[in-house]
Amino acid sequence: QKEVEQNSGPLSVPEGAIASLNCTYSDRGSQSFFWYRQYSGKSPELIMSIYSNGDKEDGRFTAQLNKASQYVSLLIRDSQPSDSATYLCAVSGAAGNKLTFGGGTRVLVKP
Amino acid sequence: EAGVVQSPRYKIIEKKQPVAFWCNPISGHNTLYWYRQNLGQGPELLIRYENEEAVDDSQLPKDRFSAERLKGVDSTLKIQPAELGDSAVYLCASKGDSGTSGTYEQFFGPGTRLTVL
Numbered sequence: 001q002k003e004v005e006q007n008s009g010p011l012s013v014p015e016g017a018i019a020s021l022n023c024t025y026s027d028r029g030s031q032s033f034f035w036y037r038q039y040s041g042k043s044p045e046l047i048m049s050i051y052s053n054g055d056k057e058d059g060r061f062t063a064q065l066n067k068a069s070q071y072v073s074l075l076i077r078d079s080q081p082s083d084s085a086t087y088l089c090a091v092s093g094a095a096g097n098k099l100t101f102g103g104g105t106r107v108l109v110k111p
Numbered sequence: 112e113a114g115v116v117q118s119p120r121y122k123i124i125e126k127k128q129p130v131a132f133w134c135n136p137i138s139g140h141n142t143l144y145w146y147r148q149n150l151g152q153g154p155e156l157l158i159r160y161e162n163e164e165a166v167d168d169s170q171l172p173k174d175r176f177s178a179e180r181l182k183g184v185d186s187t188l189k190i191q192p193a194e195l196g197d198s199a200v201y202l203c204a205s206k207g208d209s210g211t212s213g214t215y216e217q218f219f220g221p222g223t224r225l226t227v228l
Contacts (some may be wrong), residue, residue, distance in 0.1 A: 004153075032215050043202055043219040088153050092215065097142070098167060099217060101153025110112065 002028060004091050006102035013109055019076040021105050023089030026070070033065055033072045036088040038104065044088055049073065079109045113138065115220030117203050123226045125172075129191035133166045135184065136205030144217065145188050148201040154202055160186060198227045207221060
């Protein structure tokens with residue numbers, strides 16, 4: 001069993017809709033959670049970090065964390081074609097020293 | 112503020128040849144990471160430095176891989192000799208001191224795409 005699990009997709013959403021991405025993790029001691037966006041041929045770009053249970057909003061992005069259920073999600077509102085990318089979930093322990101990544105979810109936003 | 116710098120961006124070599132990658136982290140970031148990313152997968156940690164000390168190299172294949180960060184700033188990752196299975200993107204990332212912010216964000220460089228023929 002992988003430590004960080006994501007549905008590989010592709011997740012196809014129409015332009016303007018909400019894209020919902022999920023990630024589960026196995027280490028109950030995990031304390032820091034991150035979402036990275038990776039365009040094809042590019043390196044991962046940090047878009048969200050979340051450290052406590054609940055929701056965290058930044059522009060069109062909302063990260064949700066539920067440590068009891070060991071999942072973290074990312075919502076992309078008003079999806080745009082430019083949001084088409086692979087979204088990587090990453091989890092770490094104290095001080096964010098070692099990130100463990102999921103395999104990523106590929107998102108396709110269709111005009 | 113400049114981001115993480117890596118060079119070269121692309122490298123094509125024949126198997127059994129040596130190769131080296133260079134990384135300069137974000138200014139002031141004491142923690143430096145080398146990751147390897149295979150196609151369709153997430154990055155996997157190879158080694159983590161705190162200043163000039165390698166504090167986690169458990170995933171580094173030490174028979175052929177080596178790394179150094181002599182002055183606690185830029186770093187070099189070397190493979191000698193390269194094998195076909197080493198073809199991947201090698202990513203460098205850095206993280207600053209969280210201080211009072213309590214944030215632990217890592218920022219990635221553009222990566223080096225290695226092809227071993």
